[in-house]
Amino acid sequence: xxxxxxxxxxxxxxxxxxxxxxxxxxxxxxxxxxxxxRYLPPSxxxxxxxxxxxxxxxxxxxxGARISLRVGIVVVAxxxxxxxxxxxxxxxxxxWVDRIVSGYVLNVFLAFPGLLLAIAMVAFLGAGLNKLxxxxxxxxxVGYARxxxxxxxxxxxxxFVQAARALGARDWRILFSHILPNAIQPIxxxxxxxxxxxxxxxxxxxxxxxxxxxxxxxxxxxLEEARDLATLQRAPHAMLAPGIAIALTVLAFNFxxxxxxxxxxxxxxxx
Amino acid sequence: xKHKLLDILRRLLILLLVVWTVVSLVTxxxxxxxxxxxxxxLGEQATPEALEQFREKxxxxxxxxxxxxxxxxSGERRLRWNGAxxxxxxxxxxxxxxxxxxxxxxxRPVVDLIxxxxxxxxxxxxxxxxxxxxxxxxLGVMAGKNRGTLMDNSLSVIALIGISLPSFVVGPLLIYIxxxxxxxxxxxxREGPSxxxxxxxxxxxxxxxxxxxxxxxxxxxxxxxxxxxxxRAKGLSERKVVYKHVLKNGLIPVVTILGLQxxxxxxxxxxxxxxxxxxxxxxxxxxxxxxxxxxxxVQGCVLVISVTYIFANTLTDILYRKLDPRIRVx
Numbered sequence: 001x002x003x004x005x006x007x008x009x010x011x012x013x014x015x016x017x018x019x020x021x022x023x024x025x026x027x028x029x030x031x032x033x034x035x036x037x038r039y040l041p042p043s044x045x046x047x048x049x050x051x052x053x054x055x056x057x058x059x060x061x062x063x064g065a066r067i068s069l070r071v072g073i074v075v076v077a078x079x080x081x082x083x084x085x086x087x088x089x090x091x092x093x094x095x096w097v098d099r100i101v102s103g104y105v106l107n108v109f110l111a112f113p114g115l116l117l118a119i120a121m122v123a124f125l126g127a128g129l130n131k132l133x134x135x136x137x138x139x140x141x142v143g144y145a146r147x148x149x150x151x152x153x154x155x156x157x158x159x160f161v162q163a164a165r166a167l168g169a170r171d172w173r174i175l176f177s178h179i180l181p182n183a184i185q186p187i188x189x190x191x192x193x194x195x196x197x198x199x200x201x202x203x204x205x206x207x208x209x210x211x212x213x214x215x216x217x218x219x220x221x222x223l224e225e226a227r228d229l230a231t232l233q234r235a236p237h238a239m240l241a242p243g244i245a246i247a248l249t250v251l252a253f254n255f256x257x258x259x260x261x262x263x264x265x266x267x268x269x270x271x
Numbered sequence: 272x273k274h275k276l277l278d279i280l281r282r283l284l285i286l287l288l289v290v291w292t293v294v295s296l297v298t299x300x301x302x303x304x305x306x307x308x309x310x311x312x313l314g315e316q317a318t319p320e321a322l323e324q325f326r327e328k329x330x331x332x333x334x335x336x337x338x339x340x341x342x343x344x345s346g347e348r349r350l351r352w353n354g355a356x357x358x359x360x361x362x363x364x365x366x367x368x369x370x371x372x373x374x375x376x377x378x379r380p381v382v383d384l385i386x387x388x389x390x391x392x393x394x395x396x397x398x399x400x401x402x403x404x405x406x407x408x409x410l411g412v413m414a415g416k417n418r419g420t421l422m423d424n425s426l427s428v429i430a431l432i433g434i435s436l437p438s439f440v441v442g443p444l445l446i447y448i449x450x451x452x453x454x455x456x457x458x459x460x461r462e463g464p465s466x467x468x469x470x471x472x473x474x475x476x477x478x479x480x481x482x483x484x485x486x487x488x489x490x491x492x493x494x495x496x497x498x499x500x501x502x503r504a505k506g507l508s509e510r511k512v513v514y515k516h517v518l519k520n521g522l523i524p525v526v527t528i529l530g531l532q533x534x535x536x537x538x539x540x541x542x543x544x545x546x547x548x549x550x551x552x553x554x555x556x557x558x559x560x561x562x563x564x565x566x567x568x569v570q571g572c573v574l575v576i577s578v579t580y581i582f583a584n585t586l587t588d589i590l591y592r593k594l595d596p597r598i599r600v601x
Contacts, residue, residue, distance in 0.1 A: 111289045113538035120573045123561040124303040207439045227443040236447050243440035251435035
């Protein structure tokens with residue numbers, strides 16, 4: 001695995017630790033405002049300074065990791081599972097299931113701007129973390145289904161599958177113990193890139209006011225609060241801290257995904 | 272010839288299916304609103320008459336779909352067949368006549384609102400596309416030509432960073448640098464050409480990073496082809512080989528990405544427009560639609576952005592086939 005992927009892995013591990021132990025790492029109460037300590041620059045008391053209402057930015061960035069990771073993990077797990085099952089069934093059985101899935105659902109969903117659909121759904125459902133997760137799952141599973149279907153179609157024709165069939169193995173056994181383990185690799189890559197996408201989507205929607213409602217320390221909300229002119233002039237670090245956090249997290253998952261793809265598919269290594 | 276015709280027909284069918292799905296989704300999305308949209312707009316204190324009037328005016332008193340599962344007069348919940356007299360059909364009828372209903376708040380026709388903003392969004396998306404190409408083609412060629420060198424590697428890392436930087440990080444950063452710190456460019460609005468620079472840079476930056484990678488791998492692939500050797504053998508300068516021969520072929524896959532990304536740009540423009548207060552469709556969607564819960568505006572904006580996106584994709588697909596004869600055969 002290359003160095004960038006290693007960086008990604010280390011950063012993600014660090015992020016998980018930060019999210020798990022946020023109460024011990026944070027130096028201040030995330031919600032505590034202090035109008036006497038607004039727009040403070042980074043100092044030994046406030047490591048990353050304070051925002052427009054005097055809240056400690058470092059603590060908020062630390063807690064923000066929880067929201068980002070939670071959305072990422074839930075969205076990837078749920079949409080991944082749905083996508084794997086639907087894609088595997090469509091690829092394995094073919095027929096009318098496949099005609100509906102690949103002929104209609106994949107074509108339609110992939111011809112549609114996913115973020116816009118998520119925005120539209122949350123706009124009608126009302127803002128909130130769970131609704132946001134629901135919207136991201138609804139748009140997210142299609143990508144996994146497409147990858148999985150392609151993989152199953154390929155693996156299905158391999159000799160060992162034919163051999164298992166000749167030995168009288170049942171469909172579900174062939175599917176779960178022979179095809180799935182051999183078809184799962186690109187899904188892992190997709191999941192890593194999907195984490196990046198989900199983190200980004202959560203921040204985007206929260207930035208637009210459609211995600212986690214404001215006092216919550218979502219990185220997207222923090223950016224939205226820090227981008228007005230008064231804060232930009234007096235405390236640009238209030239925008240930089242969550243911005244860098246989002247960028248590094250997305251970058252880490254993208255690095256990991258790219259690295260995994262290269263690692264799992266040696267033909268790509270020369271490029 | 273027959274195959275070609277069938278292929279075009281198939282594509283047209285998919286296009287129609289996608290548009291049908293989008294319109295249906297948009298039409299039915301309004302049913303997701305928790306509670307009564309009329310109450311959401313007029314408030315809890317509104318009189319029953321006012322609510323009734325509002326519902327009637329916007330057709331909200333009609334059943335939602337062909338079949339509904341609702342309470343009848345005896346208070347029992349049951350499936351009901353409503354025939355063609357329902358909101359789903361109403362919305363379709365409207366669209367076919369070029370009518371997307373009226374704004375819940377201002378009563379202005381949604382079509383007028385959208386038309387007044389459409390130009391600004393297209394202007395922004397095209398400017399961003401231009402920015403992306405202007406950055407990506409020279410950088411991609413440079414990286415591809417000098418493959419494996421330090422320059423190539425650092426350009427690749429920069430490109431990956433660029434892809435990972437969301438517009439709502441790039442935008443405020445650019446505002447801070449160019450508007451607050453250097454005081455060179457305006458912060459927001461759409462008064463003159465200088466207003467376009469920062470939004471276009473913001474929207475185009477991620478795309479330029481993606482394109483740089485595309486151009487690079489495309490150049491690398493083409494450099495290995497026979498015609499490059501021929502061109503070199505007949506004594507053309509390296510510059511001519513790259514810019515006249517390699518780039519011409521190497522840009523074909525890039526065109527596809529560009530077209531596909533035009534749609535992504537349109538969707539991404541929502542956030543960029545919000546950051547820079549750029550009066551396009553995205554701002555209409557967020558400020559007038561979502562924030563004021565004016566669902567008719569949301570429906571119209573989502574519909575128009577999606578359909579533009581879908582048509583941009585289809586157009587790209589056709590263009591791509593025209594450009595590369597190898598694809599036409601298969």
